[in-house]
Amino acid sequence: MADIVIEGVTKRFGLVEALQRVDLTVRDGQFTVLLGPSGCGKTTLLRMIAGLEMPTTGRVRIGGVDVTELPPARRDVGMVFQSYALYPHMTVRQNITLGLGLRGLPAKEITRRLEQAVDLVRIGPYLDRKPRALSGGQRQRVALARVIAREPGVALMDEPLSNIDAQLRSVMRAELLRIHRQVGMTTIYVTHDQEEAMSLGDRIVVMNFGKVEQTDTPDEVYSHPRNGFVASFVGSPRMNLLRLDLPPGADRIALDGITAPVPPGLGRLPETVLLGFRGEDIRPGEAAAGEAGVSAVIDVVQNLGAQTEVHLRVPDGQEIILRRPHDEGGWTEGARRALAIPAQHIHLFDAASGEAVGGGR
Ligand SMILES: Nc1ncnc2c1ncn2[C@@H]1O[C@H](COP(=O)(O)OP(=O)(O)O)[C@@H](O)[C@H]1O
Ligand SMILES: [Mg+2]
Structure with missing residues (x-):
């Protein structure tokens, strides 16, 4: 052995x-x-x-x-x-x-x-x-x-x-x-x-x-x-990580253009969190209950053949990169899009320690 x-x-x-x-x-x-x-x-x-x-x-x-x-x-x-x-x-x-x-x-x-x-x-x-x-x-x-x-x-x-x-x-x-x-x-x-x-x-x-x-x-x-670190190192393109400053003692995420549920029973959130999600896991459209929602303006659209790479900006200027199937419509430069992230694909990290909030599940 x-x-x-x-x-x-x-x-x-x-x-x-x-x-x-x-x-x-x-x-x-x-x-x-x-x-x-x-x-x-x-x-x-x-x-x-x-x-x-x-x-x-x-x-x-x-x-x-x-x-x-x-x-x-x-x-x-x-x-x-x-x-x-x-x-x-x-x-x-x-x-x-x-x-x-x-x-x-x-x-x-x-x-x-x-x-x-x-x-x-x-x-x-x-x-x-x-x-x-x-x-x-x-x-x-x-x-x-x-x-x-x-x-x-x-x-x-x-x-x-x-x-x-x-x-x-x-x-x-x-x-x-x-x-x-x-x-x-x-x-x-x-x-x-x-x-x-x-x-x-x-x-x-x-x-x-x-x-x-x-x-x-x-x-x-x-x-x-x-x-x-692991979230941003594994995967190509890397996982999107949006840095969100929350009011002290916040128990939910509801900011300009960004909402997200937090794991039940978690209590207070860190004052700065990273909201993570991968481009292939989003669903274009308004978030339903239990999903995270992000509103962003499409900056640049690149044709990669089988896929389209879309760069968007959220209201505070942070960038999101998505790879989507090339036949999926609606990715027009300058347009505003709502993105929904199903619960199982939402990642939350404490920005100070880097650790997953709620154990990464
Ligand atoms: N023989 C050595 N003498 C001094 N520093 C070293 C020596 N070998 C490695 N290091 C240092 O240890 C760190 C880790 O190196 P290394 O194990 O080669 O990294 P990796 O293989 O992940 O690129 C680096 O900062 C490197 O400069
Ligand atoms: Mg080496």
């Missing part, structure tokens, strides 16, 4: 606190994605699991064993780097099998693993080439084959597709999913690309400033973001 448990891990580089008390459990066989903006500590956390970085405080356990003090070679972990890290003077075959030979596996077993890995990533025709004679996508497949052939309990991948062009990236994503289903390695995959995270992860760990903001399935992260 190669489940991974991170307990209270902190990492300081001088004055920089790259990780601030991170707790995380990854179950055996899961595909977990670490998602967050550049500099939030994803690589540091991954390197700590690999043993390439020591935590300042906290423990790392793999398969029930405390590996915090163990060097990389004594952890059952394989890593794929963004830069591929292939040996340029060796052939593809040598790159894949070198580590197996060093670990003293019998020749027959090495051949079996080579053939299986090469089959999985489909690089059979290139075995005798050197990396420089391969495209970026092919090199990345070789790096992947090298990890698969090691048959580690845990595979760690740090933005492995970021040097590959956009079209091939979506092909490789599908390949990664197929390989994961076939091999079933516990996988931790780092990306700053929310679309990649949504499409790959069984679970997504959203990080910001060295902290874990939310760990959930892609659906939960998308539908029930726990705070304003």
